Amino acid sequence: MSQQIPVSALQAQCECIIRSLGSDEKTAHRLAQMGILPGNHLRIIRIAPLGGTIEVVVGQGQNFALRQEEVAAMLCDVVAMPLVSELVIAGQNYRIRTLLGGKTFRRRMEKQGLQEGDLVQVNNTGEKPFPVHLVESGEDVELGEGEAKKIIVEVTAGGPHS
Amino acid sequence: MVPTPESLTIALGAIPNSGKTTLFNRLTGASQSTGNWPGVSVEKKSGSFVLGEYSITLIDLPGTYALSPATKEEQVVHDYFLQSPPDIILNVVDARNLYRGLGLTLQLALSGLPMVVCVNMIDEARRQGVVPDVKVLSQHLGVPVIEISAKTGEGIPELRAALYEVIKHPGKTRPPHMSCPPLIEKAFVELAENITRAEIASRLDPTFLAMRLLEDDRPQQWLQNDQVTTIARRLRQQLEQTLKTSMPVACADCRFNAARGLTLEAMHRQPVPEDPLSKTLDRIFLHRWVGLPIFFLLMLLLFQGVYGLGTPLQELLASVFDLAGSWLAQIKPVTALPVWLQSFLLEGLWQGMAVVTSFIPLIALFFIFMSLIEDSGYMARAAFLMDRLMHCLGLDGKAFISILLGYGCNVPAVMGTRILSSNYSRVMTMLLIPFTLCTARLQIFIFLTAIFFSPAAAPWIIFLLYGFSFFAVISMGLVLKLFNIGGRPEPFIMEIPPYRLPLVRSVGFRAWHELKDFLSRAATFIMVGVMLVWFLIHMPIDAQPASDASWAGHLGQAFAPVFEPLGIGWQETVALIFGFIAKEIVIGGLAVIYGGTDPALLTGHISALQAMSFMLFCLLYTPCVATIAAIWAESRSIKITAISLGSGLVFAWITSFVFYQAALFLGFH
Numbered sequence: 034m035s036q037q038i039p040v041s042a043l044q045a046q047c048e049c050i051i052r053s054l055g056s057d058e059k060t061a062h063r064l065a066q067m068g069i070l071p072g073n074h075l076r077i078i079r080i081a082p083l084g085g086t087i088e089v090v091v092g093q094g095q096n097f098a099l100r101q102e103e104v105a106a107m108l109c110d111v112v113a114m115p116l117v118s119e120l121v122i123a124g125q126n127y128r129i130r131t132l133l134g135g136k137t138f139r140r141r142m143e144k145q146g147l148q149e150g151d152l153v154q155v156n157n158t159g160e161k162p163f164p165v166h167l168v169e170s171g172e173d174v175e176l177g178e179g180e181a182k183k184i185i186v187e188v189t190a191g192g193p194h195s
Numbered sequence: 196m197v198p199t200p201e202s203l204t205i206a207l208g209a210i211p212n213s214g215k216t217t218l219f220n221r222l223t224g225a226s227q228s229t230g231n232w233p234g235v236s237v238e239k240k241s242g243s244f245v246l247g248e249y250s251i252t253l254i255d256l257p258g259t260y261a262l263s264p265a266t267k268e269e270q271v272v273h274d275y276f277l278q279s280p281p282d283i284i285l286n287v288v289d290a291r292n293l294y295r296g297l298g299l300t301l302q303l304a305l306s307g308l309p310m311v312v313c314v315n316m317i318d319e320a321r322r323q324g325v326v327p328d329v330k331v332l333s334q335h336l337g338v339p340v341i342e343i344s345a346k347t348g349e350g351i352p353e354l355r356a357a358l359y360e361v362i363k364h365p366g367k368t369r370p371p372h373m374s375c376p377p378l379i380e381k382a383f384v385e386l387a388e389n390i391t392r393a394e395i396a397s398r399l400d401p402t403f404l405a406m407r408l409l410e411d412d413r414p415q416q417w418l419q420n421d422q423v424t425t426i427a428r429r430l431r432q433q434l435e436q437t438l439k440t441s442m443p444v445a446c447a448d449c450r451f452n453a454a455r456g457l458t459l460e461a462m463h464r465q466p467v468p469e470d471p472l473s474k475t476l477d478r479i480f481l482h483r484w485v486g487l488p489i490f491f492l493l494m495l496l497l498f499q500g501v502y503g504l505g506t507p508l509q510e511l512l513a514s515v516f517d518l519a520g521s522w523l524a525q526i527k528p529v530t531a532l533p534v535w536l537q538s539f540l541l542e543g544l545w546q547g548m549a550v551v552t553s554f555i556p557l558i559a560l561f562f563i564f565m566s567l568i569e570d571s572g573y574m575a576r577a578a579f580l581m582d583r584l585m586h587c588l589g590l591d592g593k594a595f596i597s598i599l600l601g602y603g604c605n606v607p608a609v610m611g612t613r614i615l616s617s618n619y620s621r622v623m624t625m626l627l628i629p630f631t632l633c634t635a636r637l638q639i640f641i642f643l644t645a646i647f648f649s650p651a652a653a654p655w656i657i658f659l660l661y662g663f664s665f666f667a668v669i670s671m672g673l674v675l676k677l678f679n680i681g682g683r684p685e686p687f688i689m690e691i692p693p694y695r696l697p698l699v700r701s702v703g704f705r706a707w708h709e710l711k712d713f714l715s716r717a718a719t720f721i722m723v724g725v726m727l728v729w730f731l732i733h734m735p736i737d738a739q740p741a742s743d744a745s746w747a748g749h750l751g752q753a754f755a756p757v758f759e760p761l762g763i764g765w766q767e768t769v770a771l772i773f774g775f776i777a778k779e780i781v782i783g784g785l786a787v788i789y790g791g792t793d794p795a796l797l798t799g800h801i802s803a804l805q806a807m808s809f810m811l812f813c814l815l816y817t818p819c820v821a822t823i824a825a826i827w828a829e830s831r832s833i834k835i836t837a838i839s840l841g842s843g844l845v846f847a848w849i850t851s852f853v854f855y856q857a858a859l860f861l862g863f864h
Contacts (some may be wrong), residue, residue: 050819053440054444057686058441059265059686060686060688061441061443061444062263062265062441062443062444062472063265063266063685063686064446064686064688065443065444065448065751066260066265066269066447067262067286067688068260068295068298068447068451068691069688070444070447070448070451071440071444079481080482080483081481081484081579081580081582081583082482082483082484082486082487082580083487083580083581083582083583083584084583085582085586086582086583086586086592086687088579088581088691089483092468094467095292095295095687095690096690096693097576097689097690098575098579098582098687098688098689098691099687099689100686100687103686103687103688112348113782118280138391141827166833171367175225
């Protein structure tokens with residue numbers, strides 16, 4: 034389902050497929066001109082230290098700086114996001130795409146039973162520590178917010194976003 | 196008999212960051228000239244070189260992503276191609292990033308004009324193991340494709356040979372095919388047929404014209420054929436309704452699809468690896484906590500590099516000119532001249548030359564450091580970091596650096612606005628730079644605060660003046676934005692290029708050309724300004740210079756009612772006229788006017804409050820003739836130059852008035 038991503042959900046590692054460039058024709062024209070087009074994947078790399086401006090990588094690996102209003106105006110299909118993102122819908126299945134961070138972090142997550150490729154669910158968003166339900170083993174684990182930030186999940190086929 | 200060389204025009208077009216300028220320098224060497232494209236502050240560079248029996252004019256078009264105009268630069272390139280198509284097109288693409296460049300290449304190839312494509316940075320591409328197959332590209336595009344490295348000079352002879360071949364045997368070019376959705380293709384065909392039928396005289400391919408017509412909002416501006424433009428408008432409306440996207444977006448989509456396909460074929464489906472160095476460097480330079488401190492550190496280095504090195508050199512040159520001037524004043528042929536002529540030669544002409552020369556080290560250093568920052572790719576990062584701050588003025592982050600450098604000297608800072616990405620940013624920034632407290636003004640403030648305030652208070656006054664200058668820049672920015680001066684802000688979409696090692700050759704080239712440019716464009720203006728001031732101060736001949744009998748004195752007295760409410764007497768007004776040459780002269784000017792040699796005698800003539808009002812006026816009014824000359828040279832617009840002069844004077848007057856009257860009201864005197 035295509036949606037506009039609210040400004041507050043524009044976080045690093047969010048990824049989506051652009052469906053429409055937004056209603057402002059001038060901006061749309063300019064985006065298209067530079068090769069940011071409907072159908073392209075767009076992934077947020079980082080937010081500027083002062084906020085407001087974001088760096089994205091589009092399609093075949095081109096990096097751009099954009100303002101968040103311009104991205105928020107686009108219609109997108111969300112593909113991936115950090116586990117803490119407000120885009121994550123409670124009670125839905127997500128697949129772990131990447132565990133950011135070093136070896137220690139991976140090992141710690143593995144001990145908890147979290148690995149890349151696993152299916153997870155988040156039940157009560159907004160709570161700390163962060164409760165995560167492991168779909169395959171049926172177990173529930175609790176993660177710190179910092180840990181959950183480093184877990185990037187993707188939307189599964191037939192899931193809520195598709 | 197030697198045949199007269201035939202002159203031909205080649206247009207060099209490419210997307211930004213593809214090494215276009217390096218190639219331009221490579222081909223034309225020293226024979227370059229710069230100007231502006233008519234009506235906009237977009238730089239126009241052209242150069243010449245000889246190719247066999249032909250003399251070639253090479254036009255460096257602004258870097259653009261496509262021919263469908265979304266920015267002023269793109270409008271310039273678009274109009275150029277449609278109104279005065281060049282004899283040959285030379286297009287450059289980055290070998291490591293074919294996909295990005297090929298969109299424009301396809302558009303250009305469709306024009307039907309003879310064309311040569313260079314695949315640039317082939318040496319770096321080889322190092323990364325991503326070498327495109329130029330044969331495949333050439334086959335698809337229907338034009339010669341040459342591997343080159345503008346940096347090392349590799350492939351340049353082959354490129355010249357290919358251009359020569361194209362001139363000698365133009366032949367019929369075969370425009371490439373670009374598949375679009377059937378509906379759009381049908382519209383192209385229908386419109387092209389109409390264009391052919393209307394027998395529009397153009398060297399451009401009818402299908403190319405049809406594409407431009409369908410993407411253009413105002414085709415009647417370049418095609419005087421109502422019948423065709425009406426059909427185009429109707430077709431566009433139908434298409435946009437059916438496809439539910441605007442034509443420029445739909446066309447960009449088919450262009451990039453074609454480019455993607457062509458890239459895959461040319462690379463034999465080998466994926467392009469990402470640049471690991473840029474990724475690592477960005478993790479540091481754009482880091483959430485470390486990024487900004489590094490930025491400010493680099494800005495400090497930049498500032499120190501330009502002004503720490505430049506200002507002493509500037510002073511050195513000034514003292515050389517002073518020494519030579521006093522030597523000249525004593526030699527026989529000069530002393531034999533009438534006194535007024537001596538004064539004109541030494542204080543008018545010689546002084547003017549001194550002012551012009553004193554900017555040379557600053558401008559050279561400024562552009563050396565700016566090129567380093569720009570060519571390395573850090574400029575885009577700086578723009579990213581500072582964007583939020585400048586966004587409120589409708590400017591992007593690059594403008595921050597220009598304005599910051601104004602705090603050293605306004606002249607190079609104004610010249611540096613040409614690196615900004617949009618016409619709006621350039622105009623806004625060059626109008627804001629004059630409100631920055633440059634080092635010349637700082638000299639006045641240091642001097643006046645030292646004689647009017649206690650040593651403990653003086654630094655605070657200077658600090659307040661700096662604070663007020665920041666405030667002036669921001670408030671003026673908001674006012675100018677309100678009046679839409681310079682058009683509307685452009686949406687900020689900036690490519691972040693990979694980091695690159697700057698080339699000493701091109702950095703040197705740049706500095707040298709900017710200097711040449713400054714001397715040819717601004718020097719006359721500065722000389723005229725300085726001499727004008729000389730006349731005001733020294734005429735009529737029998738009057739004491741700068742006295743109440745001189746023209747400047749008359750002018751000062753005529754304006755006395757205007758300046759009186761600011762607490763500025765006619766004598767100080769004359770000093771402000773002096774300040775038009777260069778702010779450094781204001782103090783000396785005051786001394787001359789009050790007829791003393793010791794400027795500290797000033798305390799007997801004006802109060803501390805009046806001095807403060809005078810300083811505020813100095814901070815805000817027209818910086819100096821050189822800045823005005825630079826604004827004029829950059830904008831080529833009398834309107835913008837006049838706005839700069841006017842806004843400075845009005846803002847200065849209001850500020851001093853409010854300050855002085857409020858202080859009087861509160862009982863200070």
